[in-house]
Amino acid sequence: MTDPIERHAHPRGTEEPSYWPDLGRRFQQIQATLIHGDGEPVLSGDDFYGEALRRLLTSDSGWMTRAEYEWHLRGHHVFNGSAAETARRQAREARARYAVSARAIRVELAARLREAGSSERIVPSRYRRDGVLLAADWIDPATPASPYPQPERDREAMPSRTGDYRWSRVLEALRAAGEQDGEQAAAWWAQYTIGGSSHGDVAAVARAVLGGIDACDPAVLDGLPAFDLAGYDAERYRIQAPHDAPKWDDLSDADRAAAIDATRDGFTTAVEDGVAARCAALLDIDAPSAE
Incomplete structure (x- = not known):
């Protein structure tokens, strides 16, 4: 059975602006850093996910702000x-x-x-x-x-x-x-x-x-x-x-x-x-x- 993530993934070099599995892994790493990293702020709920998204999208992800x-x-x-x-x-x-x-x-x-x-x-x-x-x-x-x-x-x-x-x-x-x-x-x-x-x-x-x-x-x-x-x-x-x-x-x-x-x-x-x-x-x- 085909993995749903693989079904929607796009190889690098195509018209898709981002490689979604890479972004997913980086998002998990950011969340892990927020939870287990030293000196990180104690966040929960919307604040936690909002900070994780901010770090993901403001880094070298191919996305840009308005x-x-x-x-x-x-x-x-x-x-x-x-x-x-x-x-x-x-x-x-x-x-x-x-x-x-x-x-x-x-x-x-x-x-x-x-x-x-x-x-x-x-x-x-x-x-x-x-x-x-x-x-x-x-x-x-x-x-x-x-x-x-x-x-x-x-x-x-x-x-x-x-x-x-x-x-x-x-x-x-x-x-x-x-x-x-x-x-x-x-x-x-x-x-x-x-x-x-x-x-x-x-x-x-x-x-x-x-x-x-x-x-x-x-x-x-x-x-x-x-x-x-x-x-x-x-x-x-x-x-x-x-x-x-x-x-x-x-x-x-x-x-x-x-x-x-x-x-x-x-x-x-x-x-x-x-x-x-x-x-x-x-x-x-x-x-x-x-x-």
């Missing part, structure tokens, strides 16, 4: 949080580079389509020319839609800065300025929604907002701080642009739209990342990394 467990858990969380923040920063930088490049590509492609759609030699049919111009408007909606080309002198006086390295640096600086404004807006949102100035079940709010951001839920995203598109003007551009940037009045409509897009993209990204990070911190979990 305090030790929480210490290791906090250390693991800090490490993961640092890695998540690095991943979010790298994702923001990648999105910034992509946003600048994508905007420049859209403007250039739309400009070429508008040039083709405005030429009877390239596109003889007026109906097809209107279709080409409509496609350009879809690709680059920031430029006012018009079925007629700009006069040549206007295009020469205000050329697009697409492909200009200095202009790309200006757009990157504007996006960084938008990120700073977005981080401040996220901090303000957190203070009045899940922070010290908020009311109600803030954990439930944080959980819903974090899930909505992860799922790109418009109902949640529309409730976050929004970029003040109507308030963006020449003065705001002057404050946020580098000192060697072209003046606002010297920019074409397409370049003005690119400047606003870069600032708005930085603001929106920083708001979503900042709100997600604060909600995750409240819930003591890692925020989803932006992709």
Whole structure:
């Protein structure tokens, strides 16, 4: 007949954290020491077994106290949080580079389509020319839609800065300025929604907002701080642009739209990342990394 102790015993090296027969023998030795050892306290009942268990589990048994467990858990969380923040920063930088490049590509492609759609030699049919111009408007909606080309002198006086390295640096600086404004807006949102100035079940709010951001839920995203598109003007551009940037009045409509897009993209990204990070911190979990 199989011994019940042997039936539940696990050989060393398996997934079982402790070898139970060894622990049993050590427990008996501790009890014997408490009973027969010199200088041991006289204990009985719960006090006796409690002291025996304390000596067993606080020695090299593979067990740890709740305090030790929480210490290791906090250390693991800090490490993961640092890695998540690095991943979010790298994702923001990648999105910034992509946003600048994508905007420049859209403007250039739309400009070429508008040039083709405005030429009877390239596109003889007026109906097809209107279709080409409509496609350009879809690709680059920031430029006012018009079925007629700009006069040549206007295009020469205000050329697009697409492909200009200095202009790309200006757009990157504007996006960084938008990120700073977005981080401040996220901090303000957190203070009045899940922070010290908020009311109600803030954990439930944080959980819903974090899930909505992860799922790109418009109902949640529309409730976050929004970029003040109507308030963006020449003065705001002057404050946020580098000192060697072209003046606002010297920019074409397409370049003005690119400047606003870069600032708005930085603001929106920083708001979503900042709100997600604060909600995750409240819930003591890692925020989803932006992709």
